[in-house]
Amino acid sequence: MDRTTRLYALVEELRAAAPRPRPVAALAARFEVSTRTVQRDLQALMESGVPVRAALGRGGGWTVDPAMTLPPVHFTADEAAALAAALATAGTPYAGAARTAYQKLLASMTGPAAAAAETLASRIVALPSRTEPAIRDAVERAIADRTVLRLSYADAAGRTSQRDVEPAGLLTAEGRWYLIGWCRTRRAGRGFRLDRVTAATPTDEPAHPHDLTALLHGSAAATATRPAALAGA
Structure with missing residues (x-):
């Protein structure tokens, strides 16, 4: 399983268990990787805006707020490319949100849809916004x-x-x-x-x-x- 697929599956694993936390060791065993890799993946999800968080204390682990995430959505290659183009060209006042949404879009897809989205977005350029x-x-x-x-x-x-x-x-x-x-x-x-x-x-x-x-x-x-x-x- 590549990292992009694992990040997506990790969020769905936490969503399925929510609101109960999942220990890092259990997540590592589930995806057949080291606990260090899981910690790195969870940190990457947090930095991209996914609402995962650590639950401290006895029986602690990691959880995700299901109310703040979307269920799985399957896009065709054309739909994924259209979304990537729209997000890549979004300007003021939504440039920041569009950037993180684009990262989540790519993280949620594999195969032709992901390739189409990434290829099209890589060929789009835009002048920077002048709004603070x-x-x-x-x-x-x-x-x-x-x-x-x-x-x-x-x-x-x-x-x-x-x-x-x-x-x-x-x-x-x-x-x-x-x-x-x-x-x-x-x-x-x-x-x-x-x-x-x-x-x-x-x-x-x-x-x-x-x-x-x-x-x-x-x-x-x-x-x-x-x-x-x-x-x-």
Whole structure:
């Protein structure tokens, strides 16, 4: 069994036993490797974001949170290549999550599907994002938590202003990402280019719900639609 296959099987072994922990010695015997190899594999899974953790004390070992992982999913070679291409080209604000998702995708596959995904991804290049990770994280958190976001924003002329924004969603167009929301300062719906946001501070203040389509109405993005791959989701 190669390492990629073993990493995938290791997660499924822990999932099947959850919430009971599995001792390292038992895992080593199960996969016919040394305890040192199992420890190395578990550490690699942790670093890639898989929610495995050590359970200390009598009867301890390793376990995985089944609520935080997906059951086995089998992709065709074409599906795997499409996912790899989408993840490899994902930009702000999901570049970091896309990178770890791509690593997990490869770790979960073997055979032609894995080869197709890895080959295609190796032939894709992209310019780096100009959005600071801290800004990206603040925007993501405000959208997910539905809270007001405080921005320092530079317009096309370089003039900076402070804005309190109630986020409605994200728009991607021509390689750029925009935060769409209700600007309390302007008392209107606005789009903010993420590469022009110089600072973003999340607050604990709940934001009023705003419909993304309604905020885009009358703007240059009024005809924006969900990406085709998500239209039926």
